[in-house]
Amino acid sequence: MCPAPEGPGGDAFRIARERMVAGQIAARGVADPRVLDAMRRVPRHLFVDEAMQGQAYGDHPLPIGYNQTISQPYIVAVMTEALGLRGGEKVLEIGTGSGYQTAVLAELADRVCTVERIPGLLTRARRTLEALGYQNISFKLDDGTWGWKDEAPFDAIIVTAGAPDVPATLLEQLADPGRLVIPVGDEFSQTLVRLEKRGGEIRRETLGGVRFVKLIGDHGWKA
Numbered sequence: 429m430c431p432a433p434e435g436p437g438g439d440a441f442r443i444a445r446e447r448m449v450a451g452q453i454a455a456r457g458v459a460d461p462r463v464l465d466a467m468r469r470v471p472r473h474l475f476v477d478e479a480m481q482g483q484a485y486g487d488h489p490l491p492i493g494y495n496q497t498i499s500q501p502y503i504v505a506v507m508t509e510a511l512g513l514r515g516g517e518k519v520l521e522i523g524t525g526s527g528y529q530t531a532v533l534a535e536l537a538d539r540v541c542t543v544e545r546i547p548g549l550l551t552r553a554r555r556t557l558e559a560l561g562y563q564n565i566s567f568k569l570d571d572g573t574w575g576w577k578d579e580a581p582f583d584a585i586i587v588t589a590g591a592p593d594v595p596a597t598l599l600e601q602l603a604d605p606g607r608l609v610i611p612v613g614d615e616f617s618q619t620l621v622r623l624e625k626r627g628g629e630i631r632r633e634t635l636g637g638v639r640f641v642k643l644i645g646d647h648g649w650k651a
Contacts, residue, residue, distance in 0.1 A: 441471060441473050441481075441484075441485070444473075444484075444485040445467070445468055445471070445472065445485055446468060447485070448467070448472075448485040448487075448501050449464055449467050449468050452487045452501055452502050453467060453501060453502055453505045456502055458502070458505045458506060458509050459509075460509045462513070462514075462515075462536055463505055463508050463509045463532075463536070464505075465535075466508070466532050466535035466536050467501065467504070467505055467532060469535060470528065470531045470532055470535060471560070472484045472485060472498075472501065472528055473485070474556055474560070475492075475498060475526040475527055475528040475531070475553075475556060476490050476492060476498060476526065477492075477493075485501070487500060487501070487502065488500055489503075492525060492526045492549065493548065493549070494546050494548060494549055495641065496525055496526075496546070496549060496641055497525075497641060498525060498526040498528050499525075499528075499529065499588065499640070503638060504528065504529050504532060506620070506635065506636075507529075507586055507588075507609050507620065508529070508532055508533065508536065508586075510607070510609045510620075510622045510635060511584040511586060511607050511609055512584075512607060513533070513536040513537050513584060515536065515537065515538065516537075516538050516583075517537045517538055517539075517582075517583035517584050518537065518538060518539045518540075518541065518579070518582050518583055518584075519533050519537045519539070519540050519541070519582060519583065519584045519585070519586065520541050520542075520543070520575060520576055520579070520580075520582040520584070520585045520586070520598075520601065521533060521540060521541070521542040521543070521585075521586050521588065522543055522572035522573070522575070522585070522586070522587040522588065522589070522598070522643070523543070523544060523572055523587065523588035523589045523643070524542040524543065524544035524549060524550055524553045524567070525544065525549060525553065525588060526549070526552075526553055526556075527542075527552075527553030527554070527556050527557050529586070529588055530542050530553065530557060530565060531557060531560065531562065533586070534557070534562045534564050534565050537564075537583075537584070538564065539564050539565075539566070540564060540565045540566070541565075541566045541568070541576050541579045541582070542565060542566070542567055542568070543568045543569075543570050543572040543575070543576055544567075544568075544569060544572070545569070545570065545571055545572060545644060545645065547569055550567060550569050553567075554567050566579070571644075571645040571646055572587075572589075572643070572645060573591075573595045573597060573598075573643060573645030573646055573647035573648045574597055574645070574646065574647065575595075575597050575598050575600075575601045576601070577601065580600075580601035581601055581602060581603035581604075581606065582601055582602060582603060582606065583603050583606050583607075584606060584607050584608070584609075585598050585601070585602055585606070585607075585608040585609070585610075586608075586609050586610075587608075587609070587610035587611070587643060588640065589611070589640050589641050589642060589643035589644070589648070590611040590612070590613055590615070590618040590638075590639070590640035590641065590642055590643055591610055591611065591612055591618075591643040591647075591648045591649070592612070592613075592614070592648065592649060593612060594608070594610055594612060594621070594623065595645075595647035595648065596647070597647050598610075598647075599623065599625070599630070602623075602625050603625070604625045604626065604627070604628065605624070605625060605626045605627075606624070606625050607622060607623070607624050607625075608622070608623045608624075608625075609621070609622050609623075609635075610623075611638050611640045615642050615649065616639070617637060617638075617639050618637070618638050618639065618640060619634050619635075619636070619637055619638070620634070620635040620636055620637070620638045621633070621634055621635065622634075622635055
C-alpha cells in the first residue's frame with residue numbers, strides 16, 4: 429500500500445482519481461477489483477512534472493521527458509489486468525519510465541523487478557517510488573530486451589514499449605505457468621498481445637490496438 433501523503437491539493441487529486449477509475453477504466457470494462465483499487469490508491473500526479481499535475485488524471489498519455497510518455501490510465505489498467513496478479517507474484521517490468529506502472533504493479537504483486545535504459549528516468553522514478561514508501565521494487569539500468577536473467581523466472585512480465593516482435597529472451601525468463609503482456613507491431617502502431625505459458629506451450633491472445641514508444645535494444649528496435 430502507498431503510505432505517503434499526496435502533497436498539496438490531495439483531496440482534489442483523490443476526487444480526480446476516483447473519477448478517472450469510474451469514468452475511464454471501470455466504464456470501459458476493466459473489472460478486476462484489485463486493479464481498480466490499486467489505481468485509486470496510486471497518486472498518478474506525482475509521477476509527472478508539477479506543471480502537468482492538473483492533467484495527470486486525464487484520458488491521455490503525457491510526456492515525461494527523453495521522448496518518453498506516461499501511458500494513458502486506461503491502458504495501464506488493461507495491461508495490468510491482463511497479467512492476472514493475485515498477490516504472490518514476482519513481476520518483471522521492461523521500461524520503468526515515470527514509475528507509475530511500477531507503482532501499480534507494486535500494489536498488486538509480492539515483488540517488482542523493473543528495468544530502464546535511460547538513466548535520468550530511472551533516477552527520477554526511483555526517487556518518487558522510494559519517497560512513496562514502496563519497498564518491494566528492485567531497479568536496474570540496462571537494455572530491457574535482455575530481461576533480468578539473474579532474477580528469472582518471473583510469474584508475469586510486462587513490456588511498456590512497442591516491439592517489432594516478442595523477444596525470445598523474455599519468453600525464456602517467463603515462469604511456467606506465467607503471462608507476458610507486450611505491444612507488438614511497427615513503430616507507429618501496435619497490437620497488445622498476451623502470451624500465456626502453460627505446460628511448455630505458449631498461447632497467444634490479442635487485446636486490441638495501442639500506440640507506444642519504441643522498445644529500443646538488442647532484441648527490439650535499434651536506437
